[in-house]
Amino acid sequence: MVELLGIIRIRGWAKAPWYINETLEMLRLRYNFNAMIYPKTSQMLGMLNKVSPYVTWGEVDPDTLKLLIINRLETAKGDKVSDSYVKEVLKIENIDTMVKQLYEGKIYLHKLDQYFKLPIRLHPPKGGFKGSVKRPYKNKGEFGYRGDKINELMRRMM
Numbered sequence: 001m002v003e004l005l006g007i008i009r010i011r012g013w014a015k016a017p018w019y020i021n022e023t024l025e026m027l028r029l030r031y032n033f034n035a036m037i038y039p040k041t042s043q044m045l046g047m048l049n050k051v052s053p054y055v056t057w058g059e060v061d062p063d064t065l066k067l068l069i070i071n072r073l074e075t076a077k078g079d080k081v082s083d084s085y086v087k088e089v090l091k092i093e094n095i096d097t098m099v100k101q102l103y104e105g106k107i108y109l110h111k112l113d114q115y116f117k118l119p120i121r122l123h124p125p126k127g128g129f130k131g132s133v134k135r136p137y138k139n140k141g142e143f144g145y146r147g148d149k150i151n152e153l154m155r156r157m158m
Contacts, residue, residue: 001103001104001105002039002040002102002103002104002105003039003040003059004037004038004039004040004059004060004065004102004103005037005038005039005040005044005048005057005058005059005060006035006036006037006057006058006059006060006064006065006068006150006151006154007027007029007035007036007037007038007048007055007056007057008029008033008034008035008055008056008057008122008150008153008154008157009024009029009030009031009032009033009034009035009054009055010032010033010054010055010056010129010133010142010143011032011053011054011055011133011134011143012031012032016054019050020050020051020053020054023047023050023051024051024054024055026047027047027051027055028110028118028119029054029055029119030119031121033121033122033123033124033157034119034120034121034122035068035072035119035120035121035122035154035157036109036110036118036119036120037060037065037068037102037109037110037120038108038110039105039108040059048145052136052143052144052145053134053143053144054143055143056137056142056143056144056145056146056150056153057144057145057146057150058145058146058147058148058149058150058151059147059148059150060150060151060154061148061151062099062100062103063151064151064154064155065099065102066095066096066099067154067155067158068120068154068158069081069095069098069099070095071158072120072121072122072158073116073117073120074116074117075115075116075117076114076115076116076117078117081095081116082095083095086098089115090107090112090115092107122154122157122158123157123158124157125153125156125157126156126157127156129142130142137149
């Protein structure tokens with residue numbers, strides 16, 4: 001079972017050093033409120049620690065991932081993702097099976113960019129951010145690691 005990280009960019013590029021912008025580009029987080037799903041690896045955690053003042057991340061649960069795929073993920077043509085599209089293109093029965101395979105590490109969402117529009121574009125959170133985007137999450141801010149609380153933020157941003 002692979003742990004999946006949900007990563008959301010919450011700050012813009014102005015006054016960011018070149019190495020931060022370069023790392024965010026590698027993570028495919030070019031704009032505010034873009035999100036990506038990656039497996040949890042030591043390399044990924046190293047990149048996240050480098051860009052932590054610009055992103056927030058945590059472990060995504062299967063229910064939130066399914067909602068994210070249904071509500072915000074778009075096909076390459078710009079349509080909503082449906083069970084029939086997943087069955088036709090990926091040869092997977094339905095979205096539930098796709099989520100299961102993502103967690104088993106059989107497929108990776110970030111490698112399916114020929115079928116889907118990536119990164120996933122989200123809305124600003126309903127009710128706004130609870131803290132400042134210039135302070136870490138553990139100090140009543142918003143950026144950095146937030147564990148399973150990322151699911152609550154993602155649901156507010158769909």
